[in-house]
Amino acid sequence: NAGVMQNPRHLVRRRGQEARLRCSPMKGHSHVYWYRQLPEEGLKFMVYLQKENIIDESGMPKERFSAEFPKEGPSILRIQQVVRGDSAAYFCASSPTEENNYGYTFGSGTRLTVV
Amino acid sequence: GQNIDQPTEMTATEGAIVQINCTYQTSGFNGLFWYQQHAGEAPTFLSYNVLDGLEEKGRFSSFLSRSKGYSYLLLKELQMKDSASYLCAVSVYNQGGKLIFGQGTELSVKP
Numbered sequence: 001n002a003g004v005m006q007n008p009r010h011l012v013r014r015r016g017q018e019a020r021l022r023c024s025p026m027k028g029h030s031h032v033y034w035y036r037q038l039p040e041e042g043l044k045f046m047v048y049l050q051k052e053n054i055i056d057e058s059g060m061p062k063e064r065f066s067a068e069f070p071k072e073g074p075s076i077l078r079i080q081q082v083v084r085g086d087s088a089a090y091f092c093a094s095s096p097t098e099e100n101n102y103g104y105t106f107g108s109g110t111r112l113t114v115v
Numbered sequence: 116g117q118n119i120d121q122p123t124e125m126t127a128t129e130g131a132i133v134q135i136n137c138t139y140q141t142s143g144f145n146g147l148f149w150y151q152q153h154a155g156e157a158p159t160f161l162s163y164n165v166l167d168g169l170e171e172k173g174r175f176s177s178f179l180s181r182s183k184g185y186s187y188l189l190l191k192e193l194q195m196k197d198s199a200s201y202l203c204a205v206s207v208y209n210q211g212g213k214l215i216f217g218q219g220t221e222l223s224v225k226p
Contacts, residue, residue: 031212033212033214042217043202043204043216045213048211056210098211106158108156108157109157
């Protein structure tokens with residue numbers, strides 16, 4: 001049973017370009033969470049999605065960031081017109097239910113570098 | 116508001132015991148997690164406490180006091196591979212599986 005898969009592992013974008021980060025949850029998991037980790041900082045919650053629905057996007061910046069989790073395919077975190085401050089590691093995690101009693105599994109992350 | 120505090124860094128000696136503290140102030144506390152994160156890697160789940168007391172799992176133990184808003188992670192028989200960042204995180208009622216993380220404690224194990 002494959003774990004949470006994220007790709008790409010590393011992504012370099014020039015300022016102003018778009019970044020698309022993909023997350024395939026564990027088999028049977030319909031709940032996905034995205035977190036951002038800036039250099040030397042802790043993980044910050046961004047968004048929580050279920051299939052085809054955004055449940056909580058309280059951690060998403062108001063502009064340029066969007067997320068989706070379609071009925072088929074991976075969850076996508078999209079950053080438009082990237083800036084240097086977007087450089088960070090982006091992790092996703094998945095769980096089979098809404099409750100998180102056993103510590104969900106994180107993917108290996110996507111390290112975004114904006115040059 | 117939500118606030119989680121843990122020391123920024125700690126140093127310990129191989130074979131010793133180290134205790135990493137975490138204090139939190141949250142509304143609707145629903146459980147506390149500890150994760151381990153090696154540099155450049157994903158966080159991995161270590162422990163979960165929802166009731167007061169000590170949970171032991173091999174060399175690692177985690178303690179929770181809900182009345183004091185306090186937890187600690189205890190690592191025994193330290194090994195060099197335990198050098199990592201240790202993240203304290205809380206979950207909150209009615210917010211699904213969302214976790215609020217502290218800054219993390221960078222532990223260095225010296226020979």
